[in-house]
Amino acid sequence: EEIECNIVGLTTGVSPNIDFIKNSTIETNKGVLVNRFLETNSKDIYAIGDCAEQRQAIGNRRAIEAVWYTGRMMGETLAQTICKNKIEYKPGNWFNSAKFFDIEYQTYGWVFSEKNSPSYEKHFQWKHQDDTKCITIAYHKDSLLFLGINTFGIRMRHEVFDKWLSEKRTIDYVIEYLADANFDPEFYSLYEKDITSKFNQENGKSIQSRKKSWKRIFTKA
Ligand SMILES: Cc1cc2nc3c(=O)[nH]c(=O)nc-3n(C[C@H](O)[C@H](O)[C@H](O)COP(=O)(O)OP(=O)(O)OC[C@H]3O[C@@H](n4cnc5c(N)ncnc54)[C@H](O)[C@@H]3O)c2cc1C
Incomplete structure (x- = not known):
């Protein structure tokens, strides 16, 4: 069958290639089963990366985390254990x-789709008129706690969002200090004022977007 279309998006996912064990x-399910120390049921045999499956998923994460950042973190964790400093994968x-083609995508924290989001999760969305940049911020509808952000077309600083999530900041704080998170190259256009203005308009607020502060950015949580 031929289906006419402009674009095809293929999202088949990946599955661990573990037939050889x-x-x-060694206990397996979809992947190689490991505990929080990345140990399999066999002494001195570990599994990390795409092939490792946590016996119990960590928080909202999948039991198999098939992304390279987590593969690297598992590697860093296991290196410590092998070097006699046993630590848990956290x-x-x-x-x-x-x-995605030429559009960069980033996500920090959890932003669930409308279908899967818990009843307390509310979203604020901003989209640029040229259709190549947008952000979605998830927050708690009552406490305003910042839960996560998805960004397309604007680079954001990982350390800043990681800090804000750990510090349990509100969406109001995130909007006010959003310039600190911007990681686009120098001389790129800035959108914080536009984003703040849309947020204020939709929520009856009068938040003033703060200028980027390197001091704030490099202050540890
Ligand atoms: C199309 C695609 C796009 C992706 N995009 C992203 C992304 O944008 N961001 C992100 O974070 N992650 C992305 N990922 C996921 C990321 O690539 C993986 O999470 C990461 O590569 C996992 O690293 P790994 O070392 O665990 O496994 P792999 O990189 O798969 O390495 C496993 C290695 O083991 C070898 N091997 C397999 N069986 C045997 C055997 N029997 N003996 C010896 N060697 C063997 C394989 O040949 C391979 O070289 C993407 C993956 C795919 C497929």
Whole structure:
């Protein structure tokens, strides 16, 4: 069958290629089953990266985390354990980034789709008129707690959002200090004022967008 269309998006996902251990004593499910220390059920045998499956998923994460940032963090964690400093895999706040054709995509914290979002999750969305930049911020409808952000076309600073998530900032704070998170190259256009103005308009607020402060950016949580 031929279906006429302008664009095809293929999202088949990935599955661990672990057939070669299926007949061993190492326990598997979809992936190689590991505990929080990335240990399999066999002594001195570990699994990390796309093939590792947590026996119990961590927070909202999937049991198999098939992204390269988590693969790297698992590697860093396991290196410590192998070097006699046994530590638990604690990936912290969820984040990821990718490139979709020429549009950069980033996510920090959790932004669920309308279908999957919990009843307390509310979204604020801003889209540029040229259709190549947009952000979606998820927050708690009552406490205004910042839950996560998706950005397309604007680069944001991972450390800043990681800090704000750990500090349990509100969406009002995130909007006010959004310039601190901007990581676009020098001389790129800035959109914080436009974003703040839309947020104020929709929520009856009068937040003033603050200028970027390097001091704030490099202050640890
Ligand atoms: C199309 C695509 C796009 C992606 N985009 C992103 C993205 O934008 N952001 C992101 O974070 N992640 C992305 N990922 C996921 C990311 O690539 C993986 O999470 C990451 O590469 C996993 O690293 P790994 O070392 O666990 O596994 P892999 O990189 O798959 O490495 C496993 C290696 O083991 C080898 N191997 C397999 N079986 C055997 C065997 N029996 N003996 C010896 N060697 C073997 C394989 O050949 C391979 O080289 C993407 C993946 C795909 C497929």
